[in-house]
Amino acid sequence: MTVIWTLLRLLRWTTDYFDGKGISNPRLDAELLLAHVLELDRVGLYLNYERPLNEAELDAIRPLVKRRGQREPLQYLLGQTEFWSLPFEVTPAVLIPRADTEILVEEALNRVDAEVGELLDVGTGSGAIAISLATELADWQVSALDLSVEALEVARRNAERNGVAGQVRFLQADLAQLPQQQYDLIVSNPPYVAQAEWDELMPEVRCFEPRQALLAEDNGLDCYRKLTSQAQNRLKPRGWLLVEIGYRQAEAVQQLFTAAGLQDVFVRDDYAGLPRVVGGCHR
Ligand SMILES: C[S@@+](CC[C@H](N)C(=O)[O-])C[C@H]1O[C@@H](n2cnc3c(N)ncnc32)[C@H](O)[C@@H]1O
CATH class of the missing domain: 3.40.50.150 (Vaccinia Virus protein VP39)
Incomplete structure (x- = not known):
């Protein structure tokens, strides 16, 4: 059976993956990473929970999720921070x-x-x-x-x-x-x-x-x-x-x-x- 990766499904999967890797705010990091790749703000993310992601989007997200799982700081992956x-x-x-x-x-x-x-x-x-x-x-x-x-x-x-x-x-x-x-x-x-x-x-x-x-x-x-x-x-x-x-x-x-x-x-x-x-x- 083909899995349809809706945004919410991917968000939950990524949160669990980050949690298993010992990341302190797994849900927040998953939200910020997905929002960044999909060019949405966090509200936009919530409004698109049921949207299926296409292959190009999944290909863009996967390597970043992997790198964060290896504990690379989120800010380096996003390329920016706020101060x-x-x-x-x-x-x-x-x-x-x-x-x-x-x-x-x-x-x-x-x-x-x-x-x-x-x-x-x-x-x-x-x-x-x-x-x-x-x-x-x-x-x-x-x-x-x-x-x-x-x-x-x-x-x-x-x-x-x-x-x-x-x-x-x-x-x-x-x-x-x-x-x-x-x-x-x-x-x-x-x-x-x-x-x-x-x-x-x-x-x-x-x-x-x-x-x-x-x-x-x-x-x-x-x-x-x-x-x-x-x-x-x-x-x-x-x-x-x-x-x-x-x-x-x-x-x-x-x-x-x-x-x-x-x-x-x-x-x-x-x-x-x-x-x-x-x-x-x-x-
Ligand atoms: C703790 S970071 C602070 C960066 C930034 N000011 C901040 O607060 O986010 C210390 C900085 O000092 C620089 N640094 C280290 N040794 C130095 C030296 N001997 N002379 C001048 N800068 C140095 C590093 O390259 C680094 O950018």
Whole structure:
């Protein structure tokens, strides 16, 4: 007997398949993947439950379902994600921006009271932080730095897509040597996973996201050490350095900020109550 694959039947099959592969939101991922291939939104999906899928549609869906089953992140399969309510292209060259990183954007905006200024995003990846801040701070000059040429290409396209290409300058450099300039604000979500924590990461992260975006030497603290050691020379008076941290790193990073002479050092928790951002000011 020939099976007729209606949309609902395929959705249920895919959900069960993803569930069996240990994926955390199997139904949601199945819906988003099918909606993407069929060019429907999620409401459109519900309205088409009984529609039989043709061979071409099934051929387009099968390889993506298989790849997700192998734990490839959904965002890489869709080629995009959302951050700060803006659309961002993502490829395996960039870390997928996380919702928690919006806390860093919020804290940056909380500390800005001037109409104009200069800010630097260190380790920009997809450009998520720099571009979000550029959309909020229309008269600020934004620089976005990364070591990865491939990541900077994605970030450039994201700046265009979000209408801020003229406002953001992209720099290929090592964060150990920040540009010889002084900024009102330096923000960074640098690599901060310690080698010892590598095996704790989910397969989606460990096997698919760029290692260079995640791992840091010195028990995960290497980039914070390099950033804080340059902060006094790269910040204008009353300028802020704000960094995202791993939830176990608040104390160590605060100590680095204080040892570097930064003032008003603070920690901000994320919405799960875990320390997420450390900041300090150059006085
Ligand atoms: C955790 S990702 C953050 C990406 C993006 N800012 C975000 O929050 O989604 C860290 C980024 O730092 C970059 N990076 C790693 N080591 C670097 C270095 N030594 N100098 C400059 N950038 C570096 C990586 O290429 C990656 O894009």
